[in-house]
Amino acid sequence: MAGILIIAHAPFATALRECVAHIYGGLPARIGVIDVLPDSDPAQVVAQANAEIDRLREENGALVLTDMFGATPSNIAGRLATLPQVRVLAGVNLPMLVRAVCYRATPLDTLVDKALAGATKGVQEIVPGAPAVCAAAVASDCLTEAAVTPCAALPDNEIVKPAGA
Missing domain, CATH: 3.40.50.510 (Phosphotransferase system, mannose-type IIA component)
Incomplete structure (x- = not known):
């Protein structure tokens, strides 16, 4: 490691x-x-x-x-x-x-x-009305607790627009 x-x-x-x-x-x-x-x-x-x-x-x-x-x-x-x-x-x-x-x-x-x-x-650019994606899913493809938490369960400040959306 x-x-x-x-x-x-x-x-x-x-x-x-x-x-x-x-x-x-x-x-x-x-x-x-x-x-x-x-x-x-x-x-x-x-x-x-x-x-x-x-x-x-x-x-x-x-x-x-x-x-x-x-x-x-x-x-x-x-x-x-x-x-x-x-x-x-x-x-x-x-x-x-x-x-x-x-x-x-x-x-x-x-x-x-x-x-x-x-x-x-x-x-990423964050724009109003864009589909929500969990921040951990955008930042990393590693499985962490945040990556497996549905975005709806996260506070608004944890939601970002994915690339290409």
Whole structure:
């Protein structure tokens, strides 16, 4: 099972981890975060990130998710891309992270593909009067409690328009 490390502008990494804990009713194992502060020393954060990868990496490697390509957190994350069995994705959003958690047991290349698909499928326009779809079904094809809950049972803020509808 791949470890997941989120490196982002503070407090985004921690907020994403807390969202995953909320969705899953607890924090899945092997998910680490590094919140990069405005005054962080990049060299120290790179050392911290390397230590986190050593702690989190599993038999099929580790996936590093970072927020904005080209910013300090992604530049730090990019330094990890040279490590064996470590892949780095920029542009993390919650659907990407949910997919990554769901597919951690797959080979690293499959995990990367699923996470990228979750990120793009999770970006939708919400329009009045559109047929309702459960948010978890749009964000992820993994079976979670939310994915098997009928949309009618979810609060209005959990309903989104599916792609192509």
